[in-house]
Amino acid sequence: NAGVMQNPRHLVRRRGQEARLRCSPMKGHSHVYWYRQLPEEGLKFMVYLQKENIIDESGMPKERFSAEFPKEGPSILRIQQVVRGDSAAYFCASSPGGGDQPQHFGDGTRLSIL
Amino acid sequence: GDSVTQMEGPVTLSEEAFLTINCTYTATGYPSLFWYVQYPGEGLQLLLKATKADDKGSNKGFEATYRKETTSFHLEKGSVQVSDSAVYFCALMFRDDYKLSFGAGTTVTVRA
16 A cells, blocks of 8 residues: 555553654655644644655644654654643645645544543 | 635435535635545545636546635535445645645435
């Protein structure tokens, strides 16, 4: 399966811990997007990355959240000192190029904060 | 700002019934419009899209027509199946942009 791979599928953290979410884009895709889906809401854009570059992080909370897409390896969304309000489904999407090329989504990571 | 408004759910139907999910948008300019489907426990899959006025997107028996005059992109299917039970999201994106703006989603349950 050459689709977008996210892991873990489910992640449970206690308040104050760190959460790391991983995303491997589809083969041949160099553009990665992270979205967050809060309960009963649609997905909201968080950040857009290309290899080794953050292109747009306008949807990311200013504190505790960071993202990277290194030259080798998956993209990582990192949430430090998690709080209850961080509980959500986090989806990664990838595309072969930028602009309005179709984005292919992974199955998401469901983060629960105890 | 740009936004998408969808018909609130949940929607419950019997098999072979007709399905309509309303979607309207607010945007400056003419975005591309999309319907995504999310089956239980899975990520979003692109169902269909339309990039300009009067375009009709279709896939798996679903259709939606880009109506500029009413800023709408309603999703329809003539005869639903149990396997169509999912959450449906309407979304927009501008050309040369990359951010998808999603509606809140409509949960559809089809009963045998």
